[in-house]
Amino acid sequence: MSSIILTFSGGIDSTILLWHLRERGDTVRCLSVNYGQRHIRELTAAEEIAKLAGCEHRIIDLSNLRPLLSGSSQTSDEVEVPEGHYAAESMKLTVVPNRNMILLAVAGAWAVSTKSEAVAYAAHAGDHAIYPDCREEFASVIGQVLELCDWHPIQLWRPFIRWSKADIVKEGERLNVPFGLTWSCYKGGSLHCGKCGTCTERQEAFTAADVADPTVYQ
């Protein structure tokens, strides 16, 4: 039983990770960040889910960073969200500059002030090489930074790092995760678009896991 800060988007991966940690008996604090992302809808999902889980949840508004984060479709109205498969070159537009370092730094701050043992996030084996800050080497040195950022070492936990997204969905089914409350779509409409990279990946994961997908796609 540990005290954990979970970076929590309200998507399927981090929601399943929340259920996974609760089953272990960990005390989980959920951190969501508004960094001016187009798909602000995910924060409403995060709020509902954390409430259902009975966890402390903080949404930190970092949209003031927006002037520094130019050039990404997720933080700029001038850049269209690309459709199609994640592997495509066009998905590079969805990269938010240095997002993971910022997110994990903020999670680290909360871990320092709550004397938590670890920061957890739902990185998985299917994370894509188009994101420089999803690389294994990146996570490894971030882990070292968190160990040194305070006098009590904070660990970086990535329990799903060897799992496929389908494996994660199977774990979610075992844990009775309320899939219907989670949000993935990058476009930020009232329904999942079914066409952007995250929607494509979400659909494929349910299919590969042979789990019923309750999501309503547009």
Next chain:
Amino acid sequence: MSSIILTFSGGIDSTILLWHLRERGDTVRCLSVNYGQRHIRELTAAEEIAKLAGCEHRIIDLSNLRPLLSGSSQTSDEVEVPEGHYAAESMKLTVVPNRNMILLAVAGAWAVSTKSEAVAYAAHAGDHAIYPDCREEFASVIGQVLELCDWHPIQLWRPFIRWSKADIVKEGERLNVPFGLTWSCYKGGSLHCGKCGTCTERQEAFTAADVADPTVYQ
């Protein structure tokens, strides 16, 4: 000649570093952060100095992080700013949880979006062991994170790391830095208090450097 993001507090160290980099011909963008610190006065100083230097300057308001940063005198009204020498145990109260990782992550984001070669900051040999995120090992792994956070590696520059604060003040004199515009005091009054850790250190540095200190102390 490089393009550099400088973390810029408006204090003497980062101001002298700005002049030092300008002399080399680097293009410097100055980043200041409002993280809800008590000594908000330093941001006005930073603004004036960057203007005088003719540099692009952004002040990013991260005071939304305040609920996560409990327990520091610099971000909480309930904790008094300790007086006396930095070396004292009481100075631990001035530690803002994970501040340097957050600051360097935000600087890194701006470096990614402006395709800058480096992030610079004015760490020096006198930085204190009471701050876990001033440790050499910490800076070393942060440097590795910045190299990996984008497809173009970003360097971490700490040109003053082997200098004492007195050495830095001497460099400032050589470069005609407007010392009187800089701000150090942690208390945030209209004049430097002359008693807190940073004021004490500031006075000692001018004395040790044998440079006239134009600061008016209360």
